[in-house]
Amino acid sequence: MNAGIVIVLMLRLLGPLLIFPYPLLGSVLSEFVFDASDVVIWDAFGSLKYIDYTMWDKALDMYQLTIMVIVVFGWKHNNARKIGLWLFGFRLIGFLLYEFTRVRMLFLFFPNLFVIFFIVYLLCVKLGKGRWFDSPRTVFFILVFLLLLKIPQEYILHYLEIPTWDVIKGFLHRG
Numbered sequence: 001m002n003a004g005i006v007i008v009l010m011l012r013l014l015g016p017l018l019i020f021p022y023p024l025l026g027s028v029l030s031e032f033v034f035d036a037s038d039v040v041i042w043d044a045f046g047s048l049k050y051i052d053y054t055m056w057d058k059a060l061d062m063y064q065l066t067i068m069v070i071v072v073f074g075w076k077h078n079n080a081r082k083i084g085l086w087l088f089g090f091r092l093i094g095f096l097l098y099e100f101t102r103v104r105m106l107f108l109f110f111p112n113l114f115v116i117f118f119i120v121y122l123l124c125v126k127l128g129k130g131r132w133f134d135s136p137r138t139v140f141f142i143l144v145f146l147l148l149l150k151i152p153q154e155y156i157l158h159y160l161e162i163p164t165w166d167v168i169k170g171f172l173h174r175g
Contacts, residue, residue: 009060018030019067030064061112065088065115068114076130077131079139091113094107111147111150113146113147113150120142
């Protein structure tokens with residue numbers, strides 16, 4: 001097995017375990033460091049020519065999301081807990097449909113709102129704004145805002161299928 005694959009598997013399997021003791025820190029590190037660095041590591045070690053990146057990435061994403069949803073069961077705000085569970089289920093359906101069809105565009109219709117909702121909720125609680133999630137109207141506006149942030153990303157990644165890492169490398173090589 002290629003060293004890049006082993007390194008990424010260690011990061012992506014062990015890193016999210018930080019979510020249990022440190023939900024906010026663990027989820028931010030898992031999403032914005034471990035998940036974001038996998039393609040960089042795989043590229044550096046030449047692993048991308050041996051794997052189906054999207055398949056591996058989405059499976060490892062679901063592992064991370066499963067750890068996060070376990071934490072959601074302990075949330076104090078009932079609305080946030082219900083929405084978090086629903087968003088996880090919604091993404092799981094999209095993931096399963098992708099697994100059966102290999103149609104990446106499905107992720108455009110099943111965007112991963114769960115991760116950003118999870119992080120936003122924990123940030124709000126940390127800042128003493130957890131009560132925002134008691135109001136269905138406020139939660140609605142939070143979800144619309146998150147959807148407006150997420151849809152362009154899903155469109156670029158899964159409809160246009162523009163590999164973000166290739167774009168970044170292009171900019172780095174030009175500079």
